[in-house]
Amino acid sequence: MIEVRNITKRYGAQKALDDVSFSVNDGEILGFLGPNGAGKSTAMNIITGYISATSGKVLVDGCDVLEQPMKAKKNMGYLPEIPPLYEDMTVKEYLYFIYDLKKCKLPKISHMKDICSLIGLGDVYGRLIKNLSKGYRQRVGFAQALVGDPKILILDEPTVGLDPKQIVEIRDLIKKLGKRHTVILSSHILPEVQAVCDRIVVINRGRIVADDTEKNILAGFDDEKNIYLTAQGDKQSVLDSLEAISGAQKVSCKKAKGGELEIVIKSAKDSDIRRQVFDSAAKGGWAILEMRTSKPTLEEIFIRLTEQKEVG
Amino acid sequence: MGAVFRRELKSYFVTPIGYVFLAAFYAYAGLMFYVTGISEGKVRMDLLFSSLVIVLVVIVPILTMRTMAEERRSKTDQCLLTSPVSIGGIVAGKFLAAFTVYLAAISITVVMALVASIYASPDWKVVLGNLIGLALIGAAYISIGIFCSSCTESQSVAAVFGFGVLMCTTFISSIASQLPFEFLTKLADKVSFAERYYTFTYGIFDISNVLFFVSAAFVFLFLTVRVVEKRRYS
Ligand SMILES: Nc1ncnc2c1ncn2[C@@H]1O[C@H](COP(=O)(O)OP(=O)(O)O)[C@@H](O)[C@H]1O
Ligand SMILES: [Mg+2]
Numbered sequence: 001m002i003e004v005r006n007i008t009k010r011y012g013a014q015k016a017l018d019d020v021s022f023s024v025n026d027g028e029i030l031g032f033l034g035p036n037g038a039g040k041s042t043a044m045n046i047i048t049g050y051i052s053a054t055s056g057k058v059l060v061d062g063c064d065v066l067e068q069p070m071k072a073k074k075n076m077g078y079l080p081e082i083p084p085l086y087e088d089m090t091v092k093e094y095l096y097f098i099y100d101l102k103k104c105k106l107p108k109i110s111h112m113k114d115i116c117s118l119i120g121l122g123d124v125y126g127r128l129i130k131n132l133s134k135g136y137r138q139r140v141g142f143a144q145a146l147v148g149d150p151k152i153l154i155l156d157e158p159t160v161g162l163d164p165k166q167i168v169e170i171r172d173l174i175k176k177l178g179k180r181h182t183v184i185l186s187s188h189i190l191p192e193v194q195a196v197c198d199r200i201v202v203i204n205r206g207r208i209v210a211d212d213t214e215k216n217i218l219a220g221f222d223d224e225k226n227i228y229l230t231a232q233g234d235k236q237s238v239l240d241s242l243e244a245i246s247g248a249q250k251v252s253c254k255k256a257k258g259g260e261l262e263i264v265i266k267s268a269k270d271s272d273i274r275r276q277v278f279d280s281a282a283k284g285g286w287a288i289l290e291m292r293t294s295k296p297t298l299e300e301i302f303i304r305l306t307e308q309k310e311v312g
Numbered sequence: 313m314g315a316v317f318r319r320e321l322k323s324y325f326v327t328p329i330g331y332v333f334l335a336a337f338y339a340y341a342g343l344m345f346y347v348t349g350i351s352e353g354k355v356r357m358d359l360l361f362s363s364l365v366i367v368l369v370v371i372v373p374i375l376t377m378r379t380m381a382e383e384r385r386s387k388t389d390q391c392l393l394t395s396p397v398s399i400g401g402i403v404a405g406k407f408l409a410a411f412t413v414y415l416a417a418i419s420i421t422v423v424m425a426l427v428a429s430i431y432a433s434p435d436w437k438v439v440l441g442n443l444i445g446l447a448l449i450g451a452a453y454i455s456i457g458i459f460c461s462s463c464t465e466s467q468s469v470a471a472v473f474g475f476g477v478l479m480c481t482t483f484i485s486s487i488a489s490q491l492p493f494e495f496l497t498k499l500a501d502k503v504s505f506a507e508r509y510y511t512f513t514y515g516i517f518d519i520s521n522v523l524f525f526v527s528a529a530f531v532f533l534f535l536t537v538r539v540v541e542k543r544r545y546s
Contacts, residue, residue, distance in 0.1 A: 011546075048394040052544045073396040084391035086319070088326045100315030101395045144391065 001026050002047065002152060002184070007056035009042055009206075016042045017053070018206040024152075029178040031197030032186040035306060039206040040186040041081050044156045047184070048078040060152065074102070077150040077181075081157050083141025087130035091121060091140055094129060095147060104148040115143050119173065135166040142173065152182045159192060171196055190302055204306040217301060227265040227274065227293050233286025235261055241284040247273040260289065313397070316405030320379070321412055330413050333375045337417040340367040345424045357425060357434050361442040362513040364418075365506055368453055369482055373474030375413060376457025377467045379406045380536065385465045393544075399537050407458060407533055414450045418443065438515040445512025448525035449505055453478055455532035462536045482506045 002024040009017040017039045024030045034040050045051045047058050049065040049072065058065045060072040086094055095112055104111070116122050119139050124132055129140060138158060145153055155174065159167045174185060174196050187193050193200055194214060202210040202217075210217050231238050235256055242251045247267050255262040267273050274291065281288050324330030341364060348359035383389040392402050425439045460474035461467075480487075485507050488500030501507050505528075508521045 045390075050390050050393050050544070054545075070396045070398075073394060076394070078390070078394045080387065080390045082387045082390075084386070084388040086323070086388055087386065088323060089319075093322075097315055097319050098391070098395075100318070101392070101397060103396060 001061060001182070003059040004043070004047065005057050005059070007043065007046055007053045007058065009039075009046060009051075010054045015206050017046070019056070020203070020206070020208055021056075022201050022208060022211055024182060024184055026151075026182055028199060029174070029183040029185060029197045031193030031200040032184055032203065033188070033190065033193045033200055033302065034186075034203035035188055037205075038188075038203045040188075040203060041156055042206075043203070044078070044080075044154050044184070044186060048076055048154055049073055050078075050080075074148070075150055076152045076154060077145030077148070079141045079145040079153070079155045079158055081160070083137055083144070085129045085137060085140060085144075088128070090128055091125050091132075091143075094140065095143055098144050098147045102148045106149060111147075111149070115146050118176070119143050119146070120169075135162055138162060138166075138170065142170075146177075150181070152184070153177060154184045156186050157188070158185070159187070159189070167192075202302065202305055209305045220301075225267050225269050225293060227267065227277065227291060229261075229263040229265060229277065229288065230290040231261045231263060231281065231286055231288055232259055233261070233284070237284060238263070238286050241280040241286075242277065245273055245276045245280060247271040247276065313401040313405040313408075316392070316397070316402050317409050320406050320409035323378075324375075324409065324413050327378070329375065329378065333371055333413060334417050336371050337367065338420055340364075341420055341424070345427075357421075357428065357439055357442065358513045358515065360421065360424065361446060362510055364421075364446065365449070365482060365509055368450065369478045370475065372414075372450070372453040373457050373460065373471045373478060376410055376454055376461055376474060377471040378461065379410065379458045380462035380540070381464050381467050381470045385467075389540075393540075399540050403458065403533055403536050403540070407455060407529075410454045410458070411451060414454060415447065418446050418450065421446070435515070441515060441517045442513055444517075445509055445521070448512075448522060448529075449509045452505065452525045452528040452532070455529040455536070456481065459532040459536045459539070462539045478505075 004020060004022050007017050007020045008015065020039075020043060022030075032040055032043070042051070046053045047060075047065065049058075049069055052066060058072075060075055063072040063075075065072045086097075089097065092112075095115070096108070099108060099112070116125060119142050121136070121139055121143055124136050124140075129137065132140065142155075142158070145155070158174070159170050162170060171192060174183065177183060178196070178198075185193070185196060197214075199213050200210070200217060201208060210220075212220075229242075235253060238261060239251055239253060242248055242263065242265060248265050249268060250266040251263060253261055253263050265273070265277070274293070277291065278288065324333075341360070344360050344363045348356050348363060383392065393399070421439075421443060425434050425436075428434050456477055457470075457474040460477055461470040463473065464470050481503070482505045485497070485500040485504035488497045491497065505525075508524055511518055511521055
């Protein structure tokens with residue numbers, strides 16, 4: 001379990017993190033979501049003890065990362081944004097070095113074999129790291145984090161720069177790892193976090209703007225429901241008849257072109273007014289070409305959450 | 313520490329820096345051995361030893377330029393500093409690896425002494441004293457080089473910086489002797505690496521000189537640890 005308590009990090013006058021607190025429970029996959037420059041890498045570097053916070057502290061299983069670094073670091077495997085690879089070593093030499101560095105006690109050969117088969121490194125085991133493709137380098141980075149079988153894995157944007165097939169593979173791998181490890185996964189890509197994580201922390205400009213499950217974050221924005229309507233008829237009379245519907249809170253015409261009207265109707269979340277819309281069209285003698293409802297997606301919420309802060 | 317030491321030592325011979333260092337030292341020492349010893353028909357090992365300082369000032373920074381700077385440039389320090397190893401252990405591992413290569417280099421002087429003993433037996437005590445002096449000044453140089461490397465991300469800057477610092481610490485007394493202040497000259501003699509090293513080559517084994525080099529090595533390794541630690545808070 002990781003507890004991040006009131007972390008602030010300043011770079012000169014700029015605050016990269018501002019009073020950030022959250023916690024990660026055992027066995028959880030936590031998504032750390034935020035646009036570029038939000039402070040994700042900074043937070044992960046602080047959690048792993050690479051850099052120190054200006055104030056606040058991080059507890060890993062109750063051990064302060066600064067006060068008991070050996071104990072805390074033994075429990076964590078870290079894949080930084082840029083995998084920390086020594087170009088002039090082979091994959092095997094590199095992983096053996098990491099094994100020695102972490103003073104790992106597991107049986108060396110079989111442990112390495114387990115990691116390589118889990119990650120799919122068998123083909124390149126004897127190759128020099130500088131000759132590996134981006135996808136394989138990322139995997140070697142993963143392997144490095146897994147050496148010593150740490151309880152907690154911290155992964156900083158592990159899919160950046162990979163092609164779509166590799167991204168799918170890496171996501172599957174993270175899901176697999178999530179069964180046996182506590183994982184913090186940072187990303188600026190929403191669907192990735194949606195696909196993999198149990199809980200999502202949204203960060204923007206160094207502040208946490210949401211910390212909940214995907215469902216609950218959506219629920220917070222669930223107080224409105226939109227109906228998107230494409231209609232054909234006289235603009236004014238269509239709008240008048242829609243506004244007469246009791247459940248419709250706000251009717252606006254987005255576009256009127258070639259006799260087709262694109263209309264958005266906002267309604268309360270617990271009312272379904274599609275039937276009334278149809279009835280008023282039948283009564284008013286105008287046609288519905290298309291009608292669909294939509295709740296705000298996490299994508300829209302993400303943008304709104306992050307925009308709110310920019311104004312404030 | 314052991315893991316860092318082994319990796320570092322190996323990397324000296326994967327990247328050619330280790331070979332370049334050894335080759336440069338052997339070539340220079342060989343030439344000096346010829347000039348000061350064999351060609352004169354006399355065995356003057358002390359001249360050989362005192363002539364080595366100047367080449368060390370040039371090549372030790374090359375040996376140490378990668379140590380800290382390259383880790384930072386390639387972000388591999390992220391892996392070292394988030395592993396359960398102390399910064400002191402990392403720096404010590406790097407120092408010992410460089411020092412091992414250095415010992416391999418200076419051990420050539422033993423071979424030369426053996427060659428010289430064909431003509432006339434050298435004073436082995438003096439040779440041993442010289443060798444210890446050479447090892448000590450090397451330890452101090454290496455730790456200065458590592459310190460310089462920790463101050464930058466660029467290997468070449470580290471090498472030039474290291475060269476500059478070694479020049480100053482080594483030849484400070486020659487510079488100060490040009491100045492008209494006597495106390496400065498005296499002070500410079502005290503901290504000059506060359507002056508202290510030359511007393512070894514005269515065959516004088518002064519414990520204060522030993523302590524001087526050992527503490528210089530420790531001070532700069534300690535400063536390296538501080539630089540790395542400090543950077544986390546910047
Ligand atoms: N070493 C540094 N010095 C100064 N500013 C930095 C440094 N590292 C990061 N920052 C700033 O801190 C902010 C957060 O950066 P980062 O944590 O890398 O964001 P993310 O990983 O979410 O993209 C950015 O505005 C960045 O410019
Ligand atoms: Mg980042």
